[in-house]
Amino acid sequence: MLKNIFYAVLLGIGMAACLSQQDEDTETSNEASTQETSLEMPEEASTAAPELFNIAQGRVGAVTIGMPLEELQSNIPAGMALTDTTLLQEGMQSTAYLLRPEGQLKGLLIEQQCMNACQVWRIAVSNPDFKTAKGIAVGSKYSELQQAYAVEQITFEEGNLVALTSEQGISFMLDKSQIPANQLPRLNKENVPANTLIKTILVY
Incomplete structure (x- = not known):
């Protein structure tokens, strides 16, 4: 089971990195286009139904793993x-x-993953409004993740710090920017700093 989880996490590393870069590029572009009128453009409050923000095994809101892209x-x-x-x-x-x-x-x-038809393969959550049933979201602390789920392993792959928990099909990528680089190789589920934040949640 852990091998399957590792495989999914490793495949997700490049995707999450692209997501992070895309967010940075989008925010930079947005800032450049609005700097003449405002230093900051606050995000609008969502009008979407609350159930659309639920993260669960195999789904996020109305989007499920394996859903035909045409349906989405x-x-x-x-x-x-x-x-x-x-x-x-x-x-x-x-x-x-x-x-x-x-x-x-x-x-x-x-x-997406496309064989005869294209289907939803994996979902990366970067918006803190989306939460698991136990209230864990992007921006939650590692200590809160530990309280909500049994953290089974910490992996460090291709520049990403990932927490694997008892919640199958979901992994939590952690923000390592505040952790000294020389400490990263020695991290395990017991010694990750409690205030380390979740930066992306992967559902696969």
């Missing part, structure tokens, strides 16, 4: 916006989709 594109929930984007993984470009609350920059990065 033709049934965009009220208060949400869907746009396509391009990811670069292992030197190959692939199409993904960003589903986010209207008026907000961050949401869900939905990656």
Whole structure:
């Protein structure tokens, strides 16, 4: 089981890195285009239904793993916006989709897998409005994750610090920016600093 989880996490590393870069590029572009009128543009309050923000095994809101992309594109929930984007993984470009609350920059990065038809393969959550049933979200502390779920292992792969828990099909990528680089190789589930924040939640 852990091997399958590791595989999913490793495959998600490049996607999450692209998501992070895309967020930075989007925010930089937005700042440049609005700097003449305002130093800051606050995100709008979401009008989407509360159930659309639930993270669970195999789904985030109305988006489920294995859902046909055609179904996703033709049934965009009220208060949400869907746009396509391009990811670069292992030197190959692939199409993904960003589903986010209207008026907000961050949401869900939905990656597809195409055989005979394209389906939802993996979902990366970057918006803190989305929460698990136990209240864990992007921006939650590692100590809060420990209280909510049994952390089984900490992995450090390709620049990303990842917490694997008892919640199958969900992994939590941690923000390591405040942790000294020389401490990273020695981290385990017992000694990750309690105030380390979750930066992305992967559902696969």
